[in-house]
Amino acid sequence: MKPSLKLGFLASGAGSSAQAIVAAIRSGELAAEPRLMVSNNKSAxxxxxxxxxxxxxxxIPTQADPAAADAALAEALASHGVELVVLSGYLRQLGPKTLARYAGRVINIHPGPLPRFGGHGMYGRRVHEAVLAAGVSESGVAIHLVDEExxxxxxxxxxxVPVESGDTxxxxEARVRAAEPSFFVETLQKVARGELQLP
Structure with a gap:
């Protein structure tokens, strides 16, 4: 049977979720095909x-010429047959060409409840700091579609993901990070099986 998901990955660092997704593909747990990995960081x-x-x-470096990088990214994803783009710790905002070509087909994982603990500048430890400062009893992991904001x-x-007494x-961060890769795999399995519909 032909793989149902043709995936492209964007990562700025290790891409731990992308690595877990590829492992699930290789083991036959996820009906998908990894088509391309792109980073804005040559040493990622x-x-x-x-x-x-x-x-x-x-x-594909993004800082010197964001518009050219956006065009190059959109073209690279398309030329490798990517149908669904997975962000795995990609710390750059996507440009209009990529977003237009892959509207409703770019997904990201966020290390906290949305929308309360999201938005510009809210990534990594900043999210966990905000969750602890808010005094809430639960944090979480959210997988969402990516748009221009x-x-x-x-x-x-x-x-x-529970916030425990005495948490730093x-x-x-360690507890949320531990939950992310398997949750991303489970969510993509639901997409591949048609249990979770993209818009």
Whole structure:
């Protein structure tokens, strides 16, 4: 049976969720095909991982000329047959060409409940700091569609992660991070099986 999801990955660092997704594909747990890994950072471990898995890997720097990078990214994804784009710790906002070509087909994982703990500048430890400062009893992981605003697109799936007494930013971050890869895989499995519909 032909794989139902043709995935492209964007990562700025290790791409831990992307690595978990590729592992699930290789083990037959996820009916998908990894078509391309792109990073804005030439030294990203995600690129090295992709090469080790025989997945095409590209570095497309974004700072010098964001418009050219946007056009190059949209073209690279399309030329590799990517149908669904997965952000795995990609710390750059997508440009209009990529968003137009992949409208409703770009998904991101966020390390906190949305929309309360999302938005511009809310990534990594800043999210966990805000959750602890708010005094809430639960944090979480949210998988959402990406649009032109940070953390703004509709949430596809969410999983709560408890905030425990005595938590520090480090302990909460570790607990949320541990939940992310498997949750991303589970969500993509639902998309592949048709149980979770993209718009």
């Amino acid at each position: 471990a995600a690129l090295e991982f992709a090469r080790s898995q025989k997945i095409p890997a590209l570095c 940070y953390d703004h697109g509709p949430t596809l799936a969410a999983r709560s 930013v480090e302990t909460l």
